[in-house]
Amino acid sequence: MNVEIDRRPLWLLMLVRSFRYLVFAGLALTTYTIANLTPPEGLSPAGLRAIAVFGLSLVLWVTHLLPLAITSLLVIALLPLMGVMSSSEAYALFGNSAVFFILGALILAAAMLKSGLSGRMALIMLTLFGKTPRSLLLGIFITAAFLSFWMPEHAVAAMMFPMVLDIARGLELRPLKSNYGKALFIALAWGAIIGGVATFLGGARNPLAIAILEETTGRSIGFFEWMVAIVPIVLILLVAAYATLSFFLKNDLDNTDKAIELILEKKIALGRITYEELMVGLIMGMTVLFWMFLSKPLGLANIALLSVVALFVFKLVSWKDVEEYVNWGIILMYGGAICLGSAITKSGAALWAGDLIIGSMAGSSVAMVGIFALLAIIFTEGVSNAAIVAILLPLGLGMSSDHGVSPEIITYAIAVPAGLAFMLPMGTPPTAIALSSGYLRVRDFLIQGLVLKCIALLVFFLMATYYWPLIGMNVG
Amino acid sequence: MKAARLKKKEGLCPFNPGYLKLLLAVQGMSLGKGVAEEVGFTLSTRRGVAGGVDLILPGDLWVNVPVDKTTTEKSPYCLEKKKGGYFLTGYGNEIKVEPVRQPHFYERVTSKGTPFYQIAALHGGSVYISPTNRCQFFDDDLNCRFCDEKKTFYPIAREFISVEEILEIIEVAFNEGVADSVDFNIGYFDTEDRGISFLEPYINAVKRNFDTIVAVDAQPPKSNKWIDKTYAMGVDKLSYHMEIFDMEVFDSLCPGKAKEIGWERYVEALKYAAGVFPSGAVSSNLIIGLEAPASTMEGIDLLTGIGVVPILPIFRPIEGAALEVTLPDMDEMSAILAHLYSSVKASSINMTWSKNISTYMTPLEGRYFSGDDAKLQVVMQNIYKTKIGGKAVRSIAGLRRRLKVKEVEDSFESSGL
Numbered sequence: 062m063n064v065e066i067d068r069r070p071l072w073l074l075m076l077v078r079s080f081r082y083l084v085f086a087g088l089a090l091t092t093y094t095i096a097n098l099t100p101p102e103g104l105s106p107a108g109l110r111a112i113a114v115f116g117l118s119l120v121l122w123v124t125h126l127l128p129l130a131i132t133s134l135l136v137i138a139l140l141p142l143m144g145v146m147s148s149s150e151a152y153a154l155f156g157n158s159a160v161f162f163i164l165g166a167l168i169l170a171a172a173m174l175k176s177g178l179s180g181r182m183a184l185i186m187l188t189l190f191g192k193t194p195r196s197l198l199l200g201i202f203i204t205a206a207f208l209s210f211w212m213p214e215h216a217v218a219a220m221m222f223p224m225v226l227d228i229a230r231g232l233e234l235r236p237l238k239s240n241y242g243k244a245l246f247i248a249l250a251w252g253a254i255i256g257g258v259a260t261f262l263g264g265a266r267n268p269l270a271i272a273i274l275e276e277t278t279g280r281s282i283g284f285f286e287w288m289v290a291i292v293p294i295v296l297i298l299l300v301a302a303y304a305t306l307s308f309f310l311k312n313d314l315d316n317t318d319k320a321i322e323l324i325l326e327k328k329i330a331l332g333r334i335t336y337e338e339l340m341v342g343l344i345m346g347m348t349v350l351f352w353m354f355l356s357k358p359l360g361l362a363n364i365a366l367l368s369v370v371a372l373f374v375f376k377l378v379s380w381k382d383v384e385e386y387v388n389w390g391i392i393l394m395y396g397g398a399i400c401l402g403s404a405i406t407k408s409g410a411a412l413w414a415g416d417l418i419i420g421s422m423a424g425s426s427v428a429m430v431g432i433f434a435l436l437a438i439i440f441t442e443g444v445s446n447a448a449i450v451a452i453l454l455p456l457g458l459g460m461s462s463d464h465g466v467s468p469e470i471i472t473y474a475i476a477v478p479a480g481l482a483f484m485l486p487m488g489t490p491p492t493a494i495a496l497s498s499g500y501l502r503v504r505d506f507l508i509q510g511l512v513l514k515c516i517a518l519l520v521f522f523l524m525a526t527y528y529w530p531l532i533g534m535n536v537g
Numbered sequence: 538m539k540a541a542r543l544k545k546k547e548g549l550c551p552f553n554p555g556y557l558k559l560l561l562a563v564q565g566m567s568l569g570k571g572v573a574e575e576v577g578f579t580l581s582t583r584r585g586v587a588g589g590v591d592l593i594l595p596g597d598l599w600v601n602v603p604v605d606k607t608t609t610e611k612s613p614y615c616l617e618k619k620k621g622g623y624f625l626t627g628y629g630n631e632i633k634v635e636p637v638r639q640p641h642f643y644e645r646v647t648s649k650g651t652p653f654y655q656i657a658a659l660h661g662g663s664v665y666i667s668p669t670n671r672c673q674f675f676d677d678d679l680n681c682r683f684c685d686e687k688k689t690f691y692p693i694a695r696e697f698i699s700v701e702e703i704l705e706i707i708e709v710a711f712n713e714g715v716a717d718s719v720d721f722n723i724g725y726f727d728t729e730d731r732g733i734s735f736l737e738p739y740i741n742a743v744k745r746n747f748d749t750i751v752a753v754d755a756q757p758p759k760s761n762k763w764i765d766k767t768y769a770m771g772v773d774k775l776s777y778h779m780e781i782f783d784m785e786v787f788d789s790l791c792p793g794k795a796k797e798i799g800w801e802r803y804v805e806a807l808k809y810a811a812g813v814f815p816s817g818a819v820s821s822n823l824i825i826g827l828e829a830p831a832s833t834m835e836g837i838d839l840l841t842g843i844g845v846v847p848i849l850p851i852f853r854p855i856e857g858a859a860l861e862v863t864l865p866d867m868d869e870m871s872a873i874l875a876h877l878y879s880s881v882k883a884s885s886i887n888m889t890w891s892k893n894i895s896t897y898m899t900p901l902e903g904r905y906f907s908g909d910d911a912k913l914q915v916v917m918q919n920i921y922k923t924k925i926g927g928k929a930v931r932s933i934a935g936l937r938r939r940l941k942v943k944e945v946e947d948s949f950e951s952s953g954l
């Protein structure tokens with residue numbers, strides 16, 4: 062452990078330290094005050110308290126005053142304490158299948174890392190794409206996006222994470238300092254996120270949206286139909302995201318020579334593929350196939366957990382390895398986020414806020430589509446994207462006939478932007494997974510994520526206006 | 538002639554404890570009948586420069602007075618026991634003083650059988666500990682010429698003393714009430730850190746087990762990161778002893794320090810340390826008598842200019858050390874000490890960290906020669922000597938360390954997850 066002595070004057074250090082406590086005291090006071098105001102008409106006291114907790118957690122998650130996972134634990138403790146939901150309800154939500162899906166995916170990634178399979182795959186990728194720093198970055202971007210067409214973006218990010226980590230370490234990129242290191246992990250997250258909106262398979266929100274559409278209106282959107290409407294948007298977004306990344310994070314890596322040298326060394330050291338690598342590869346491949354084709358009847362989390370059990374049956378990984386490789390912080394953070402999303406939905410806070418904002422502004426059909434898309438793309442940063450769909454879609458479908466908007470259009474307008482959480486780790490696991498690398502901070506996602514969000518919204522509107530009519534879909 | 542001048546000085550300032558400390562430190566005193574036994578003094582348990590009897594003079598001034606035959610033969614002073622206590626007599630005057638009885642501490646042995654006095658010594662409320670029994674300068678005959686290994690480091694069979702033994706010693710000293718702080722001394726270590734990593738387990742153990750101030754006397758490490766580490770590991774006071782300001786004299790009398798460390802590195806390291814530790818907690822010895830008085834005064838100014846407290850031991854020949862020295866006369870010594878006080882005061886360095894050390898002259902003791910009574914500093918030092926005051930000092934020192942020390946690690950923590 063190295064130490065550094067802070068040379069700033071003692072009074073300043075005292076001020077800085079006490080400032081932290083003052084901020085905490087201020088946050089506690091503000092939360093308490095909001096929670097105890099008289100609720101406005103249409104909002105229940107529990108809803109107001111849920112909004113207070115949501116505001117507090119948003120500040121803590123964004124400012125990093127507490128580690129993300131600890132903020133999530135605070136959320137879980139606060140919701141029952143403030144009477145938003147019962148303790149049993151809050152803690153039960155923590156056991157949501159999505160949490161276990163993420164856990165399973167991370168253990169699978171640990172096995173890949175431990176067996177050396179991810180290292181070997183990273184070597185293959187480096188050989189294919191790693192000629193120049195730009196082509197390597199593009200390679201990660203495209204691979205993540207393409208895989209997310211066919212399997213959940215969470216799983217893609219979790220599977221590719223150890224490979225990208227190996228690449229970053231192989232290139233000796235300095236955590237938090239290297240632009241290229243940051244770009245690698247952002248490319249992973251954004252590639253997975255953008256690819257995840259292309260089909261029904263990219264994320265739970267898409268099948269959920271179709272299910273709500275069918276139950277509410279009796280109408281539906283086909284797998285191919287969805288792709289025809291959305292894939293062109295995805296392709297344009299991929300180009301825009303790569304350009305944004307290259308613009309904000311200027312390449313500070315001269316070449317991938319070091320990596321190529323390392324590849325040769327490692328290839329010699331690795332030798333032929335081992336039994337462990339083969340078995341882990343086989344289990345991983347089977348898992349991906351099951352996720353792609355059998356996730357509906359079997360459930361994503363169930364498949365993931367069975368695969369984990371298989372890893373232990375074949376003694377491919379030990380519990381010690383799991384403890385070492387799995388970042389438990391992500392599990393805690395995601396559990397808290399789901400809990401919070403559920404709280405603001407069930408307490409009626411989300412409905413109240415949506416009604417308040419949309420009701421007064423949605424004058425025309427175009428305005429209504431625009432507002433829903435905007436709300437979805439904003440709220441998806443703070444709440445899990447499936448929750449956004451669950452909150453906004455019933456409201457949107459209810460209002461669609463009044464405003465002359467087709468239910469399919471409103472489904473796209475909510476489900477697609479809800480998947481585009483480019484800025485914050487609470488929105489979607491790929492960002493949280495990328496953050497767990499230690500190569501970047503939340504603020505590294507913020508500015509470029511915001512820019513990409515604006516571009517994404519613009520692209521969405523332009524395509525809805527000019528492209529969708531060409532395939533028989535009219536917004537107005 | 539000399540005796541006459543001394544008599545005059547004493548006559549002018551009969552109640553000036555500063556002068557008296559100086560006179561006694563130089564001239565020694567004889568012991569009246571039965572006094573040695575009464576105060577429990579035995580030469581076999583005393584060593585090096587602190588081989589005399591500790592007296593507490595009026596004004597709570599501690600002085601270690603030589604009582605060996607060679608020094609006291611010509612001394613006019615005698616410690617006598619009379620009705621009502623102990624009196625220091627000389628030149629027809631007498632002053633009531635308090636001899637520091639040799640604590641039972643010195644008669645104890647550790648659980649492993651090592652006598653305490655071979656490892657530790659008590660001075661002015663601190664227990665001085667040498668966990669290793671050697672200075673590596675002696676290996677190559679590069680030792681400071683005024684230093685004698687046999688007197689400074691007892692020939693202990695083992696290479697170093699265990700942490701448990703050190704804790705035992707400190708516990709006894711604290712329980713007996715003869716010390717409330719700890720001072721680790723190490724000689725020269727031929728390592729990059731100059732032995733601070735060697736001391737770390739001792740310091741950690743002391744900090745874990747006692748609420749106390751820990752001081753370290755060592756040599757400047759090769760890089761400043763070790764100074765940061767020294768502070769971070771819990772050291773409250775630090776000394777790198779230059780001993781001599783005059784570079785030529787430094788080179789000839791401290792050949793090891795000159796060759797392996799260098800005069801410039803002392804200055805550089807002291808300056809850096811003064812920026813890390815609290816004001817007044819970094820000090821360096823300049824021995825009076827080894828160089829010209831003007832040079833010592835220049836050295837004082839150099840040290841105070843970089844935020845370091847100069848501490849002035851008065852050269853005392855150690856039996857066996859091959860060095861003959863003529864001490865400056867009393868006027869010159871008084872001028873040096875007056876300068877010490879005013880230079881530290883002008884540099885606004887906190888003087889209250891330096892304790893009453895019986896073998897050294899501290900800046901606050903220099904006030905007796907400057908005509909300034911330093912009321913505020915004396916009041917502050919007296920407060921620090923109380924139980925509550927001491928507790929406050931230790932708490933503030935701990936809080937300062939918590940605020941200043943940052944642990945640098947490149948872990949996932951930094952990503953916030």
Ligand code: SF4
Nearest residue numbers: 672674680681684724
């Ligand atoms: S550094 Fe010099 S004074 Fe200190 S112990 Fe070694 S020889 Fe003696």
